Amino acid sequence: MFAEVIIPLALPRNYTWSVPERFREQVRPGVRVEVVLGKNKKYAGVIRTLHDEMPQAFEPKEILNVLDVEPIVYPQQLQLWHWIAQYYMCSEGEVMAAALPSHFKLSSETTIVFNEEYGEDFMQLDHDEFLVAEALLIKKELKVPEVQQVLDSSHVYPVIKRLIEKKVCSVWEALKETYAPKKETFVMLNTAYDNEDALADLLNEDKKLQRAEKQMELLLSYLHLQKTQGEVTKSELLKKSGASDAQLKGLVDKNILWLEKRQIDRLLYLPRDIKIDFSLTPAQEEAYEKVKQSFEQKPVTLLHGVTASGKTQVYIRLIENAIRQGKQVLYLLPEIALTSQIIRRLQKHFGGYIGIYHSKFNQNERIEIWNKVKTGELKVVLGARSSIFLPFTDLGLIVIDEEHDPSFKQQEPAPRYNARDAAIYYASLFKAKVLLGSATPSVESYYNAQQQKYGFVELAERFGGVKMPTIELVDIKKIPKLNKEKVILTPDLKAAIQRSLDAGKQVILFQNRRGYSPYQVCQTCGWIPHCKFCDVSLNFHKNTNKLHCHYCGTVYPIVYTCQACGNHHFLQQNFGTEKIEEHVEEQLPGVKVARMDVDSVRGKTAHDNLIQQFEQQRIQVLVGTQMVVKGLDFENVNLVGVLDADSLLSFADFRVNERAFQLMEQVSGRAGRKDGEGHVMIQVAQMAHPVLHYVQQHNYPAFFNTEIEARRQFFYPPFSRIILLTFRNKSKELVDGAARQLAEYLKPQYGQYMIGPAEPVVNRIRNQYLMELMFKLPKDSALIQQCKQQIQDQIAVLHYDKRFRSVVIIPDVDTQ
CATH class of the missing domain: 3.40.1440.60 (PriA, 3(prime) DNA-binding domain)
Known part of the structure; x- marks a missing residue:
């Protein structure tokens, strides 16, 4: 076998x-x-x-x-x-x-084993070898970390290698299981005192116990905890009672209390219970019925519901259906930031049926969730893209919320999969249904729905008949600039913020750049500090008072002297979320401002804490990157400011209009969700840009019709499939050579579908030069599969050439 x-x-x-x-x-x-x-x-x-x-x-x-x-x-x-x-x-x-x-x-754990035949004469060894050999003589075997301790150095491999060559020791590899179940000590009352009379006698008559005052207090604390909580853990009892281990041991020695070690879950689960305490509105009810009908015809359905239309309530009813049929449900979200708000809602309705799975959990917690999904104990899993890998046994429904979001596509490292598309394939293995939900669907999904590959259901009105927010464009070209710096808050937006705060409302300000200032420029000669390892300018972060590279993460000290002309005058150009936060605090003293971006929300509960503070109105103005855009539901927000729409409209990417529309429409959807008095102000210089017109009208179908024509004309998805090859190496010549050589190999067959090779916008990251070669292939699965195979074969041929062996070639299918 x-x-x-x-x-x-x-x-x-x-x-x-x-x-x-x-x-x-x-x-x-x-x-x-x-x-x-x-x-x-x-x-x-x-x-x-x-x-x-x-x-x-x-x-x-x-x-x-x-x-x-x-x-x-x-x-x-x-x-x-x-x-x-x-x-x-x-x-x-x-x-x-x-x-x-x-x-x-x-993981493979290396153990160094002493060779008994070598004997005890270490005179031929140098100082480091002698120390390790002495330790091996005593202990017979050492693990690598122990050798590091002996030598007080992390560079021990050369020493070990010399000892192996001199036959002082040999190496043995063992596989090490790193998961350990969590154990907790529970405290229980001796069953002899289960009877109330026996317990009363113990408390009132036992002279030894009455003399031991601290033990008596500890016992009373235990009885109180047992009554209020049921089971009592040792750690909780000692914390609540302020007693010591010795006092607890005294009660155990007297056979009054018993201790028992048990394996427990790392994650707390609520009781399993389905409580649906809301009714769907007529529009939601209609959408819900249409989704169910659509599932009878097609495995995948797109639910296009405007922002604040209550798509989540429709999901909840569909999840309830699946649980009642004994099926499992996967609820996919693009961002961990979203899970905290939705998990509270789902737990309210489904209690312990729900589990969460994402990268902020530690590895032990992940294994426990994994095993609970595998045994079928968890019925609903709410998670980010990696949760599609969980071992479901009876999957009935996958809900993909905010299906348009680029975060569903893994960028680094391989596999560079799109969780939305992989989930559709995964569901097909179980004959499960997939619901794609979004207020701004991806062009590909909407096109598939139009072509009747997917079912299509619309939810065109906001929950409770609330009006869509009004959108006002503010022309920043008309605002005078100080020191050539970009305007952060126009007078109109500042006045609108003040009006909202006076009315007791909250405000969201959106800027898709973190840090304080995206770049500094010398006032005299125009020199800009760049990263040593990447071809990008450095971002100033006031929080750390350092310059950060957002590509490789390298941090540099502040530059005070221009390296080109020696001048000391720098201008800080443009602005990030840090600078906006500071500016709002200066302009509106006494206002409670918070920031939500990658730098400010680190740790497992940081997102949730910030969102809860905003929900409880302890924060008046929330400044953030696209984290604040996605699916969050705040009742008291009536004003949203998009501070620099031009930055969204000017990326070198065929999806730029789609992304800009999605971001602006999504962020505007955070306003006026309860009372319909939402107002959105977009600060922009390109006033005539067509995307802004569609955003103002909240008109996705009209935007789609324009965009799909452009895609058809230039043969971009959904009319083609894109494969992007990225070449990486420390040598620019090698990267150029490898890219051109591979293009030559593939030109005879695929020349008409090839673009490049060419340098990307950022052509050096982490000291590696980059080149790109793009394939735009027709939607012919046989041709696409053949092309993929040819690319992989030719990469192997290219790597056979010694010159190009060190060039890393990364294929990215359906690149985002």
Whole structure:
């Protein structure tokens, strides 16, 4: 018997191992096995298939061990991994590395073992070797961190290598299981005192206990906690009572209390209960019925509901249906920021049926959620894109909220998958239904609905008949500038903010740039500080008082002297969220302002805390990047300011108009959600830009009709499929050479579909030069598959040439 095993490496194809007789009963697809690749590197791989065909080209090694009794993934997950690897041009090992929580990917732990035959004469060894050999003589084996402690240095590998060469020791690799269940000590009352009379006698008559005053207090605290909470943990009891371990031990020694260690969940779950305490409005009810009818005809339906139309209530009713049928539900959101608000709503309705899964959870918590989904204990999972990899067993419905959002596309590292598209494929494996929801659908999804590939349902009015917000364009060209600096708040917007605050309302200000100032420029010669490793200007962050590169993360000290002309006068051009926050505090003293961007919300609960403060109206003005745009629901906001719409309208990207429309329409949708008195002010210089006209009218269909014509004319998606190849290397010449060589290989067959090779807008990141080669292919699946295969073959040919071996080539399918 042979096993094709996926290991978490970027191997072009999966390797095969043989299955020894003793493991034949235990192995099956989805089970992890311990295997060796190369000389002695051990991996925990997942069995993909079992077969009896002996590999022709090599002698397979034996599997060393079977690590699981039950599979950790099921056939549907293995099929999904295979599809993602095929479609997005990566390896199944890379998909596995992204899909599994870290603790399932056992790490290989190196142990140094003393060679007894060497003896105890270490006179030939140098100082460092001698220290390690002495330690090995005493302990017989050492792990790498212990060798680092002995030498008080992290660079121990050369020393270990010399000791191995001198036969003082050998190396042994072992796989280490890193997940440990969480255990908690519970305190219980001896069953002899379950009877009230016996307990009263203990408290009133027991002389020893009455003399031990602290123990008596501890016992009373225990009884109070037991009555109010049921089960009592040791840590909670000691904290509440202020007692010590010794006092608790005294009660245990007297056989009054017992201690018991138990395995517990890291995450707290509410009782399982379905409580739907709202009725749908007639418009929502109609949409809900139409979605159900659409699901009878088509597996995927697009729900186009304007902002604040109450799409979430429709989702909740559909989720309730699925739970009552015993099915599991995946609710996908693009941002972790959104999960905190929606999780509170869903927990209110579904209690402990709900679980959350995203990157802010630690690895132990992820494994516990993983196992609960696998056993079917969790019925609904709310998560960001990585939750499509969870091992569902009976998936009935996938809801993809804000389906247009580019955050669903993974950028770095591989697999560069789109969670929305992968979820549609994943659902097909279970014959489950998919609901795509958005106020501003992606052009591709809306086109698919028009072509009747997807079902289509519209929810055209806001909840409660509330009016859409009015949108006012403010021409910043007419505002006089001080020191050539961009205007942050125009007088009109500042007056509108003041009116809102006077009326007890809240304000959101949107700027899609974080930091204080996107760049500094020398007033004399125009020199701009750039990152050493990337071809981009540095952003000034006042919070850290440093210059930051937003591409590689390098931080630099403030520049006070121009490196070109030696002058000391710098202008800070443009503005980010930090500067807006400071400016609002200066212009409107006493106003409570907060900022929501990547820099201000770090940690698992930071998003939730900020959102709750804004909901409770402890913050009056919220300044933020696109984090504030997406799906958040604040009842008291009546004014939204878009401070620099020109920056949204001027990217070099074929999706620029679509993204600008989506961002402005979404952020405007945060205003007037309850009373319909929402007002949006967009500060812009390009007053005649057609996208602004559609945003003002909240007219998505008209925007779509214009955009789809442009896409048809220039053969962009949805009329074509894009594959973007990015070439990376430290040498500019090598990158150029490799890109041109690959283009030459592929030109005869695909020349008419190729654009480039050319330098991207930012042509150097992390000291690596970049070149791009784009393919715009017709929607012919056979041609696309053939092209993908040819690209991969030609990359292999190119890497066979020694000159280009070090050039990294990254394929990105359906690039965002």
